[in-house]
Amino acid sequence: MAGKEDLTLLGLVVSPFVVRVRIALGMKGVSYEYVEEDLFSKSELLLASNPVHKKVPVLIHNGKPVCESLVIVQYVDELFAGPSILPTDPYERATARFWAAFVDDKLVPAWIGILKAKTEDERAEKATETLAAIDQVEAALAELSDGKAFFGGDSIGYLDVVLGSCLFWFEALRRMHGVGIIDSGRTPLLGAWAERFGESAEAKGVVPGADEAVQYAHKLAAAIAAAK
Amino acid sequence: MAGKEDLTLLGLVVSPFVVRVRIALGMKGVSYEYVEEDLFSKSELLLASNPVHKKVPVLIHNGKPVCESLVIVQYVDELFAGPSILPTDPYERATARFWAAFVDDKLVPAWIGILKAKTEDERAEKATETLAAIDQVEAALAELSDGKAFFGGDSIGYLDVVLGSCLFWFEALRRMHGVGIIDSGRTPLLGAWAERFGESAEAKGVVPGADEAVQYAHKLAAAIAAAK
The missing domain is CATH 1.20.1050.10 (Glutathione S-transferase Yfyf (Class Pi); Chain A, domain 2)
Known part of the structure; x- marks a missing residue:
């Protein structure tokens, strides 16, 4: 996918679920803004972006949030060029x-x-x-x-x-x-x-x-x- | 996907998870052999095909088992022509x-x-x-x-x-x-x-x-x- 992408990841360094998304974004070579959340005091942006689970990771792509690590990794894989993360078969x-x-x-x-x-x-x-x-x-x-x-x-x-x-x-x-x-x-x-x-x-x-x-x-x- | 497909579904009529797979196969218009399982006395085929969970549904495609309803529905969607089950966007x-x-x-x-x-x-x-x-x-x-x-x-x-x-x-x-x-x-x-x-x-x-x-x-x- 060409063009300018606006990507923000709401994360927590020690969350394995966040690590998944960071690895996936790294594999695709896309740059993103990383925002560390304090789960003891969640940001308004996190609560508004993931009102159902109120959890990280949330990937905000051009203003639209994607939640749940497995969903995000598949989204990243489908959206961006680069090595395929899921098998192609x-x-x-x-x-x-x-x-x-x-x-x-x-x-x-x-x-x-x-x-x-x-x-x-x-x-x-x-x-x-x-x-x-x-x-x-x-x-x-x-x-x-x-x-x-x-x-x-x-x-x-x-x-x-x-x-x-x-x-x-x-x-x-x-x-x-x-x-x-x-x-x-x-x-x-x-x-x-x-x-x-x-x-x-x-x-x-x-x-x-x-x-x-x-x-x-x-x-x-x-x-x-x-x-x- | 053209060609002859050998499809067997191990199921249970009242399982909502099996119903998902039957709807998906129906949407794609593919024919399959349906085998009703007795969960009080599971078949050897079920136990051998899904050794991890020992549960229905299992879709056996050309001898290879696919387990877990959400995984099967996505597999069916990706494999067969016909209306797209998952959104394309x-x-x-x-x-x-x-x-x-x-x-x-x-x-x-x-x-x-x-x-x-x-x-x-x-x-x-x-x-x-x-x-x-x-x-x-x-x-x-x-x-x-x-x-x-x-x-x-x-x-x-x-x-x-x-x-x-x-x-x-x-x-x-x-x-x-x-x-x-x-x-x-x-x-x-x-x-x-x-x-x-x-x-x-x-x-x-x-x-x-x-x-x-x-x-x-x-x-x-x-x-x-x-x-x-």
């Missing part, structure tokens, strides 16, 4: 969408549950659920990558972006709670994939470090404690 | 995907919650949640349809298929529990839309009656009681 595209939905419906609620758990029992239960989900993703990687570097083949694609955006939180959970979600022993393929992803040009500059996630988790916990 | 497509996700993430769990509630209090809570979600969809219809007959404009599109597939269950919930999810007083636009949807050629023959849903709900309740 319809069956491979369906498979990538299936696993992206699995990540968001099964894996993400489980690992966020580790973070939010109020008791050690609950934390252990969510950890078990997370490992069961990631083991299914390990099996999917074996099947889908067919020995290639990424889910999408030789280069980063949709599912790499969707899962790769969570990796710095996995490392934060290891440091905070000793849960090894991706583990070179238990999930060797994902272990090697995660290293490749972290070193990729696509991840550089937009994926924060695990220390930032740990700090944010402590900030959240303090806010929750203060609200009691 | 990228922004409208993003909006349709956003609301389809809203239906599946917020509305569907709420109305299924009415059905599964173990106490009257829980049922009332899920009913309140369902009405709050449907009121947001009413507002979306006002904005998206712009006075036209359907979410998709003058003809049935993605979001019509996604939401329309739930309508016979809404009627079943009204009969069983007195919950008026779509109500000509509270949600006049959805009320008129639901009538148009029910009378459409797309819905005819694949959307079952509410009595079938009521019967299935009783069968489920009896099975759950027997398992206690």
Whole structure:
């Protein structure tokens, strides 16, 4: 798509959902204004742009908001020239969408549950659920990558972006709670994939470090404690 | 797409998710073998085709399974000629995907919650949640349809298929529990839309009656009681 585009991304540096959109925009080589939101005091622009969920990311394109990370990534992929993020083959595209939905419906609620758990029992239960989900993703990687570097083949694609955006939180959970979600022993393929992803040009500059996630988790916990 | 296609749909007549796929296949005018599953005794083919979720619908295309209704509907739309199910404009497509996700993430769990509630209090809570979600969809219809007959404009599109597939269950919930999810007083636009949807050629023959849903709900309740 040629022409001048007015793009603003409402985000949060430590949100994996925002990271997805930043990787997608980076892959397409489009420039945008990035606005960091304070989720403890949401901006009027955020509330007006995403009145249904009141969440980041929101991509505002020529004044019109697009919400929900998977929707935004597909929008960016369809709109802008550059490398295709979703596979171009319809069956491979369906498979990538299936696993992206699995990540968001099964894996993400489980690992966020580790973070939010109020008791050690609950934390252990969510950890078990997370490992069961990631083991299914390990099996999917074996099947889908067919020995290639990424889910999408030789280069980063949709599912790499969707899962790769969570990796710095996995490392934060290891440091905070000793849960090894991706583990070179238990999930060797994902272990090697995660290293490749972290070193990729696509991840550089937009994926924060695990220390930032740990700090944010402590900030959240303090806010929750203060609200009691 | 020309050529001979081998299509088998593993389904359940009263599943709204299966109804979506049948409407999509009907819109494209493609023929397929329909296989009714017994969810109390799942077939080997279902378990082998959808090992992750073990759920219908599964569309088996030339021997390769596609799972998850929203993924299947998009696959069918991309693969076959005929009327476009998703909007062709990228922004409208993003909006349709956003609301389809809203239906599946917020509305569907709420109305299924009415059905599964173990106490009257829980049922009332899920009913309140369902009405709050449907009121947001009413507002979306006002904005998206712009006075036209359907979410998709003058003809049935993605979001019509996604939401329309739930309508016979809404009627079943009204009969069983007195919950008026779509109500000509509270949600006049959805009320008129639901009538148009029910009378459409797309819905005819694949959307079952509410009595079938009521019967299935009783069968489920009896099975759950027997398992206690």
